[in-house]
Amino acid sequence: MRRAWPLLQLAVPLLGLNALLTLVNPGPAPWPQLTARIAPELCIALLLAAAWAAWRGRLPPRLLRTLAAACTVLAVVRLAEITSAALYGRTLHIYWDGRHLGQVLADQGVARWQVLLGAGALVLACALLYRLLLALWHMLGSALAVRPLRRAALGASVLLLALFAAHGVQGLDRNRWFAGAVTPVLARQLALTALLLPRDAAAERLTPSPAWDSDLAGLHGADVLLLFSESYGVSTLDRPAQDAALAAPRAALADAIAASGRWAVSARVRSPTFAGGSWLAHGALLTGVDTRDPLDYELLLSSQRRTLVQHFGAHGWRTVGWMPGLQRDWPEGRFFGFDRIADARSIGYAGPLFGPARLPDQAAMALLHAQELAGPRPRAPRFVVFPTLDSHAPFRPLAPFVADWARLAGPAPYTAQQHAVALDEPVSLRAPVPAYVQSIAGTWAWLGDYLQRLAPPGLVAIVLGDHQAFPGVSGERAPWDVPVHVIAQDPLLRQRLLDLGFDAGLAPRGPVLADMHELTPLLLRAFAGSAVALPSPAAQQPVVATPPCSPACRPSPNTSPARS
Structure with a gap:
């Protein structure tokens, strides 16, 4: 011993x-x-x-x-x-x-x-x-x-x-x-x-905020749906196999938009993140501040910077953060200033999960419509921020499209057989492109049907990719670029967006229009009253290409709210 x-x-x-x-x-x-x-x-x-x-x-x-x-x-x-x-x-x-x-x-x-x-x-x-x-x-x-x-x-x-x-x-x-x-x-x-700790730390380090001088009169009190489409990058346009596979779904979405009496314009913007860290993209657009450095995002949350949510709220919109991917409390949400933050526990979904913590996007949209967008008029217009989940890696299992939207908002949105069939679909991160294409096409299918059949009159939809998918989908050394689409009815708004550098249709093939945080003031200018002067495309500053990021400088994937 x-x-x-x-x-x-x-x-x-x-x-x-x-x-x-x-x-x-x-x-x-x-x-x-x-x-x-x-x-x-x-x-x-x-x-x-x-x-x-x-x-x-x-x-x-x-x-x-x-x-x-x-x-x-x-x-x-x-x-x-x-x-x-x-x-x-x-x-x-x-x-x-x-x-x-x-x-x-x-x-x-x-x-x-x-x-x-x-x-x-x-x-x-x-x-x-x-x-x-x-x-x-x-x-x-x-x-x-x-x-x-x-x-x-x-x-x-x-x-x-x-x-x-x-x-x-x-x-x-x-x-x-x-x-x-x-x-x-x-x-x-x-x-x-x-x-x-320094009182002026945010002012010294962060990029300037937009002027926030837009009166939003160009929207005429319309509901605005800001849809952050998870992992929706320009690989869907630039990689021939993905472009070809999505050609028919893209055309079907365009037809549905036209049948709804709306038009679509599109552009490319540069995301502040790649293959993850969705919250950096959300923060960039919702504040107009560059959040490419994750530390800047954290500094932003500690500041008193104004947000796009607060700006809409100050002009009479009811602001809603529709977050079906949010599984836990999100105290940071107070910074953005939403009137309501609806997470996975409170949106009212009664159906089965399609994968760990994955609520189907179409069902989430059906609940959003029932609770916020289908109310009788007159009512306060809605400004809704909705980050999707279906196209989050590994992209499957995916819920099937359901034509009966009322059923999706009820107690039995999917049958046991539909759930079982979805769970049987193969999942592979070694060959992820087929599932990725399927997830993007599925988003376009329910979005087109919603716009054509249920959307409130005058609804303005902004569909924006948060970042490119991981290199297995987007390719090695892929750019950080994502598409943005604005879908609406007002022809004057369409012309303003075209004057700002957007392209007609759903397939922007031109150069990058702006960094994501620079898209915020562009949208505010387009949404302003007729007295606001718009710059010509020739007057816009070109975007300097961001070199591909090494794995060490990319933010770690994480389950943070509103994050991927």
């Missing part, structure tokens, strides 16, 4: 420290789980501690306290990170969430005494965690005083860090053995907080 005791002094604290630094939470419960992976930060700390012990013989109390405090911070940050991802589908932002925590708690009916009690419990928990980690480091320090154990710790930590650094070499995947590092998360949070 005496011989085994030093080995236990090394193994027990290492297992305990590693367990606290590698917790996971697959969700949706708030409770973390253990995982059989290695914390890279612990390998670094063990290497430093063993090297110090080899140099000085023992670890001094001050170093032990420092290591315990560092591990406490990392453990708390990891716990907050995994819990936030499990409950809200996004990273916890110290600055932004800290500013809005009080309002969130008030909305949940939490009393002040409960807040104080919870804060006290949190401080006590952190103190107890520190004492536990300090005890583990004292035990580990005693083990490192034994030369054979110290050499074993040095060798193991060097070997593990070399394995961590060799990620990608000869197909090595460190994610099989190592947990995600917490240090970059902490560093990003501190950098973001430092960036946001």
Whole structure:
């Protein structure tokens, strides 16, 4: 037993420290789980501690306290990170969430005494965690005083860090053995907080907002549907196979638009993101601010910048965020200023899911029509933002088109057989194009039918891709360009959009008209009263091509609301 005791002094604290630094939470419960992976930060700390012990013989109390405090911070940050991802589908932002925590708690009916009690419990928990980690480091320090154990710790930590650094070499995947590092998360949070603390940080870093001087009189009080079509990129036009496969569905949509008494004009715009990070595109258009850098998007949310939603609301429109892909609370939604945010839990869908958390877009549109667009006149016009889901990778299973829109808004929108047939469709990310084409064609099918049969008189529809699909669909080094279509009835509005550089029809083949955030002021000019002067196409500044982004600079896909 005496011989085994030093080995236990090394193994027990290492297992305990590693367990606290590698917790996971697959969700949706708030409770973390253990995982059989290695914390890279612990390998670094063990290497430093063993090297110090080899140099000085023992670890001094001050170093032990420092290591315990560092591990406490990392453990708390990891716990907050995994819990936030499990409950809200996004990273916890110290600055932004800290500013809005009080309002969130008030909305949940939490009393002040409960807040104080919870804060006290949190401080006590952190103190107890520190004492536990300090005890583990004292035990580990005693083990490192034994030369054979110290050499074993040095060798193991060097070997593990070399394995961590060799990620990608000869197909090595460190994610099989190592947990995600917490240090970059902490560093990003501190950098973001430092960036946001200055009062004028947003003014200095973000691009200028639009003038917001459009009176929107050119819309004549029409309902406006802004449809962010998920992963709808110019690969549907530029890649011959996709263009040919979508030719008939595109023509059918054009025929349905014409039969509804409407016209369509289109253009290409450059998205601020590629293959994911839909929220960056949504933020760019809804604010007129460049969000190509994800940090700028986070800074934007902390600012007091005006939004397109607020602008429509100030001119009499009821503003609705129709978010069938939103599975959790979305406190950031307050920034945009919607009168109503309807998520997957509140839109009233009663049918089966077609894949994990996938509500069919046509059913979501049927519910939107029933609840917001089919009301008796006179009523306030609607401005609706609706990000779709069907064309989100892996693009299947897809719900079938249903001609009976009233059924889609009822208790049994799809039969068991329709659901089973959809689930049996093959899904392949190695050969994704057929499913992708099917998803885009399906969107056009229900959209054309809606415009022809149900849409309110005068409805203006803006259909905009949020980003290109991943390279397996859009191609290697594909541009970041997406189509935008405006569909309406007013001939004066059509001419204004043509004067601004849009093309007639649904297949814009010309150069990029603008970056996505620059599309916002263009639309506002087109929607303004007749007194607003419009620039000629020749006066517009050309768009500078954005080089293809390396994987390192692309935002990570994530389940954030309104994100893909």
